[in-house]
Amino acid sequence: MHLSLPEPSGARTPSPLTARRPAHLVGNTPVLWVDEPFAPPGRGFHAKLEGANPGGLKDRPALYMVREARRRGELRPGAPIVESSSGTLGLGLALAGLTYGHPVTVVTDPGMEPPVVRLLTALGAHVLQVTAPHPEGGWQEARRERVADVLARTPGAYCPDQYRNPDNAAAYRPLAAELITQLGRVDVLVAAVGTGGHSAGVSAVLRETFPRLTLIGVDSVGSAIFGQPAGPRLMRGLGSSIHPGNVDYAAFAEVHWVGPAEAVWACRQLARLHYASGGWSVGAVALVAGWAARTYPAGTRVAAIFPDGPHRYLQTVYDDAWCRDHALLGRKAPPEPDEIAEPDACVVTRWTRCARVRDPLARDLAKAGVR
Numbered sequence: 001m002h003l004s005l006p007e008p009s010g011a012r013t014p015s016p017l018t019a020r021r022p023a024h025l026v027g028n029t030p031v032l033w034v035d036e037p038f039a040p041p042g043r044g045f046h047a048k049l050e051g052a053n054p055g056g057l058k059d060r061p062a063l064y065m066v067r068e069a070r071r072r073g074e075l076r077p078g079a080p081i082v083e084s085s086s087g088t089l090g091l092g093l094a095l096a097g098l099t100y101g102h103p104v105t106v107v108t109d110p111g112m113e114p115p116v117v118r119l120l121t122a123l124g125a126h127v128l129q130v131t132a133p134h135p136e137g138g139w140q141e142a143r144r145e146r147v148a149d150v151l152a153r154t155p156g157a158y159c160p161d162q163y164r165n166p167d168n169a170a171a172y173r174p175l176a177a178e179l180i181t182q183l184g185r186v187d188v189l190v191a192a193v194g195t196g197g198h199s200a201g202v203s204a205v206l207r208e209t210f211p212r213l214t215l216i217g218v219d220s221v222g223s224a225i226f227g228q229p230a231g232p233r234l235m236r237g238l239g240s241s242i243h244p245g246n247v248d249y250a251a252f253a254e255v256h257w258v259g260p261a262e263a264v265w266a267c268r269q270l271a272r273l274h275y276a277s278g279g280w281s282v283g284a285v286a287l288v289a290g291w292a293a294r295t296y297p298a299g300t301r302v303a304a305i306f307p308d309g310p311h312r313y314l315q316t317v318y319d320d321a322w323c324r325d326h327a328l329l330g331r332k333a334p335p336e337p338d339e340i341a342e343p344d345a346c347v348v349t350r351w352t353r354c355a356r357v358r359d360p361l362a363r364d365l366a367k368a369g370v371r
Helices: 059-072 088-100 114-122 138-152 166-170 173-183 197-209 260-274 280-295 320-325 360-367
Strands: 031-034 045-049 081-084 104-108 126-129 188-192 214-220 254-258 302-306 338-340 352-354
Touching: 031 173, 031 260, 031 280, 045 173, 045 280, 059 088, 059 166, 059 197, 081 088, 081 138, 088 104, 088 114, 104 138, 114 126, 166 197, 173 197, 173 302, 188 197, 188 280, 197 214, 214 280, 254 280, 260 280, 280 302
Parallel strands: 045 302, 081 104, 104 126, 188 214, 188 302, 214 254, 338 352
Antiparallel strands: 031 045, 254 352
């Protein structure tokens, strides 16, 4: 007997569309309403599911940075692309390399998950791993030094430099336009901060239409971006041991640091209750977006950017044995963050909020008397 399944409420059969190239699959990602357990019903947030892109959020800047470099003549036809990545940008560059005809080398570190290394290789990228962190700049600086070494030995090679390339932020104009079309209005935007690209790019475009937009940054404990000392970080995809030039400090109303146990709890709650989940950035952003949804006045429209999906984290975030080894299970996230008055008031080790945001490098220069 044939069973007919009910069609989801509001669903309709879309017109058949076929992407002619893989890059055509990037963009127009869906939005999902998320409430419990992060916020009570009716007080949730809108999650922009960038994991619906072939490789995740950074497909957008990878394609855009490569396209613009080619347009300006900085990247010659067929020339190699070399870049540092913890994973998601590497996947985007593999797509850009296929799209525009460039060999891609991704420089990473031992923290890249083995499945991602294998996937990048399958997609045609060459993966190089540094073996020791830089004494001051950690793994990211070690990767950047290796990139510089490869560039010096490879005539004509090009590095997009996602940390300082303004094209990184500019690539997110379409994402902002999609949010405006999908939501009509955005009052609060919650975004993870790593290179600073999508938080800067999306918020700048949204403010053209919504000048009173509030931007909340989400960072990792152990990250130096907002003035905390750099330290060891389990969480990948957000945070940094260096100070990326694309971070628009003036755009943020506040910053939240989130710990790995809290992110794991949030990721697993998303998976169990909303089906859509992702990695460290997704869990951290969901935790903070839920706080904003229940803290800001009723009717505030909160949007959160989920950078990826769960698949690359099956051996970490969603692996019980791995999480037990790192003491990440059985620790429900607290209902409210700790609060500090200054970004460097103390070393934070769990979910913590600071309503004052400043460029830590500018403050260091001021202390040194440099104008």
